[in-house]
Amino acid sequence: MIVEVQGLRKTFRTRARPQQPPMVVEAVKGLDITVARGEIFGVLGPNGAGKTTTIRMLATLVRPDGGSGKVAGQDLFSAPEKVRPHIGYVSQAGGVDENNGARANIMLAARLNGLPTAEAAARTGEMLEAFDLTAMADRPVRTLSGGQKRRVALAIGLVHRPSLVFLDEPTTGLDPQNRANLWDQIRTLRDAGASVLLSTHYLDEAETLCDRLMIVDHGEVVVEGTPTALTRATADDVVTLGFTEELTADDKVSRIVATLPYVRETRIDGSLLRIYLDDGERALPLLLRAFGDHEVAVGAISLNRATLDDVFLRKTGRSLRDAG
Numbered sequence: 001m002i003v004e005v006q007g008l009r010k011t012f013r014t015r016a017r018p019q020q021p022p023m024v025v026e027a028v029k030g031l032d033i034t035v036a037r038g039e040i041f042g043v044l045g046p047n048g049a050g051k052t053t054t055i056r057m058l059a060t061l062v063r064p065d066g067g068s069g070k071v072a073g074q075d076l077f078s079a080p081e082k083v084r085p086h087i088g089y090v091s092q093a094g095g096v097d098e099n100n101g102a103r104a105n106i107m108l109a110a111r112l113n114g115l116p117t118a119e120a121a122a123r124t125g126e127m128l129e130a131f132d133l134t135a136m137a138d139r140p141v142r143t144l145s146g147g148q149k150r151r152v153a154l155a156i157g158l159v160h161r162p163s164l165v166f167l168d169e170p171t172t173g174l175d176p177q178n179r180a181n182l183w184d185q186i187r188t189l190r191d192a193g194a195s196v197l198l199s200t201h202y203l204d205e206a207e208t209l210c211d212r213l214m215i216v217d218h219g220e221v222v223v224e225g226t227p228t229a230l231t232r233a234t235a236d237d238v239v240t241l242g243f244t245e246e247l248t249a250d251d252k253v254s255r256i257v258a259t260l261p262y263v264r265e266t267r268i269d270g271s272l273l274r275i276y277l278d279d280g281e282r283a284l285p286l287l288l289r290a291f292g293d294h295e296v297a298v299g300a301i302s303l304n305r306a307t308l309d310d311v312f313l314r315k316t317g318r319s320l321r322d323a324g
């Protein structure tokens with residue numbers, strides 16, 4: 001395991017200001033987190049869930065209030081300075097000097113990480129090449145596009161060949177093309193032997209990019225596993241039926257659904273009923289027949305594969321799309 005940490009905790013206390021009492025925010029409430037070597041591990045959660053605080057603690061940038069365990073084979077709590085040479089960290093903001101070029105930025109990061117000048121220059125060249133930045137290596141970073149800036153940030157975080165890279169919401173704000181490019185680069189990194197721990201609030205990013213993930217909410221783990229295992233544990237498919245009236249837990253619709261053996265779980269959302277089941281294509285006609293037999297009219301019908309949003313909804317009662 002490249003990360004093996006238990007009971008990670010952090011509480012922020014803000015000072016009292018005029019008209020404002022001091023506030024205590026329990027940002028991370030005792031997370032256990034393990035990341036295997038060579039995997040892309042995701043921390044998925046809504047805004048304010050504690051993702052950045054968790055990543056910054058694991059990357060030795062914020063001192064935890066409690067916990068135990070190791071990062072990159074070194075004790076995170078008693079010897080964080082020994083963790084540092086093995087890790088790379090790319091923040092949401094990027095940590096890039098916008099008035100300098102990509103080359104100068106990457107070179108500086110290499111030197112700060114202790115690489116001798118000649119090696120730093122060679123690695124900088126390699127990074128510019130790998131991230132397709134050679135043609136714009138000496139232009140001030142502020143003149144680059146959002147996707148290019150993100151690639152510079154990634155190159156800075158990787159120049160010293162860390163065995164573990166932390167990426168805080170690496171694709172936030174990027175267009176679909178640039179996101180896909182960055183995903184490819186993150187996979188390449190993994191395939192070259194590095195481990196990646198990233199935070200995201202994008203469901204599709206967690207689902208397609210991460211080998212394994214944990215969903216966090218209010219500083220706690222909601223659930224953990226591979227994307228497929230997590231959605232399977234909820235259901236393979238979701239049928240959503242629309243009715244003309246608001247539904248309740250003990251009305252005719254709910255009573256009908258309760259008799260159907262292939263329904264795993266249901267959730268009412270106003271006049272919509274979400275039905276979790278396996279093999280939706282086979283179940284859908286049976287479902288409609290059951291309502292027909294009881295003379296209940298069904299309006300809108302949709303059948304979808306279950307997603308991580310369904311997992312989050314089932315565990316928290318909120319949609320990840322709306323939470324935050």
Ligand SMILES: Nc1ncnc2c1ncn2[C@@H]1O[C@H](COP(=O)(O)OP(=O)(O)OP(=O)(O)O)[C@@H](O)[C@H]1O
Pocket residue numbers: 012013014025026027045046047048049050051052053054201
């Ligand atoms: N320095 C700080 N002082 C006080 N409160 C803080 C501080 N940093 C974070 N918090 C609070 O801790 C909680 C978790 O914040 P954090 O940034 O870790 O969440 P996040 O999941 O990364 O959110 P986002 O997706 O918006 O970046 C939030 O309620 C936040 O307001």
